[in-house]
Amino acid sequence: MANDPLILIVDDTPANLDVLCNLLIGAGFEVAAATNGSTAVALAERDPPALVLLDIELPGIDGFETLRQFKENPTTREIPVIFMTVRTDSASRVRGLRAGAVDYVTKPFEAEEILARVNVHVELQALHRKLADSHAHLLQENRERAAAQASLTELTHDLEQRVEARTAELERALRALEEARAELEKANEALQREAAVRAGELRDVKGQLESELVERQRSERERLALQDEIIAVQRASLAELSTPLIPITDTVMIMPMIGTMSEERAQQMLETALSGVHTHGAEVVLIDVTGLKLVDTHVASMLVRTADALRLLGARAVLTGIRPELAQALSGLEFDLGDIVVRGTLKGGIAYALDRSTGHGSGVSARRDASTSRT
Numbered sequence: 001m002a003n004d005p006l007i008l009i010v011d012d013t014p015a016n017l018d019v020l021c022n023l024l025i026g027a028g029f030e031v032a033a034a035t036n037g038s039t040a041v042a043l044a045e046r047d048p049p050a051l052v053l054l055d056i057e058l059p060g061i062d063g064f065e066t067l068r069q070f071k072e073n074p075t076t077r078e079i080p081v082i083f084m085t086v087r088t089d090s091a092s093r094v095r096g097l098r099a100g101a102v103d104y105v106t107k108p109f110e111a112e113e114i115l116a117r118v119n120v121h122v123e124l125q126a127l128h129r130k131l132a133d134s135h136a137h138l139l140q141e142n143r144e145r146a147a148a149q150a151s152l153t154e155l156t157h158d159l160e161q162r163v164e165a166r167t168a169e170l171e172r173a174l175r176a177l178e179e180a181r182a183e184l185e186k187a188n189e190a191l192q193r194e195a196a197v198r199a200g201e202l203r204d205v206k207g208q209l210e211s212e213l214v215e216r217q218r219s220e221r222e223r224l225a226l227q228d229e230i231i232a233v234q235r236a237s238l239a240e241l242s243t244p245l246i247p248i249t250d251t252v253m254i255m256p257m258i259g260t261m262s263e264e265r266a267q268q269m270l271e272t273a274l275s276g277v278h279t280h281g282a283e284v285v286l287i288d289v290t291g292l293k294l295v296d297t298h299v300a301s302m303l304v305r306t307a308d309a310l311r312l313l314g315a316r317a318v319l320t321g322i323r324p325e326l327a328q329a330l331s332g333l334e335f336d337l338g339d340i341v342v343r344g345t346l347k348g349g350i351a352y353a354l355d356r357s358t359g360h361g362s363g364v365s366a367r368r369d370a371s372t373s374r375t
Contacts, residue, residue: 037066258291290321320349
């Protein structure tokens, strides 16, 4: 189908290509194949795939050079790459991951392992694109709201200037009429009648002024009401973006924490997590603190509170993205995180969550646990 994700396989061994093509096509993917790095780079630039399975050992340019060319090209830079290798030394794996690969698999292939890794990274890539699109849409909406607010401000300012000018004009007219009235009091009856006529005209002018002032007040109230509505919508949008809850499987969800955690955001995070678990029946919630600027006693208490609340709903909280400075900060606080499962990276947390949600007894899960512990 046209909407099936495209997987590019790069391997110079026909038998490996046949096995991988049959496996991925049977799992619902579209497949493209290349037997060398140069062909792979050209194919990916012409029709960017959702993911690349790249063999390290290739004729001509090897897998590391092929990956470098992927990352230098703006068209292919963001495509996730999984290395395939027969090498068992950690140096080759570390080199590949540092070069930009998102994962690796070893030969001979384990069908279930390859499908699991491919599905995880394809879904993560799709989620990243969806989040980027949502962010761009929100920025566009904010720009439109700002333009509308600027236009409203300009109109209000123009109205105020017009009202002020009209008020000054009427005040000058009033002063002139008062002076004329003082002179009319010294004149004859004819002049008094004329003064009465002018007084009537003055009352009409004052009534018009009062009507304009009433209209100005009404316009100001409407402007303030619209401004409050715009601010409320912006706050609601920012609150939703500050605590996104992203499902990656039927039973696993990710909540990335970014910026500074306030008491309001902490309460929003708790409500979002509980609502998401109740709605989707999630078993594991990954709380990723990679983007969190500061971890203090308040934040640590919030994490424990969230984990306790999730446990009452039958879900497990997994804390991921612990950088060295955050680990040192938590250690300095001497704060007990209770039963919260901790993984250093989001990848490790996902592996733990998938093992927990798919069962602990299979050989694939056991191997994934071992890989996660090394990560």
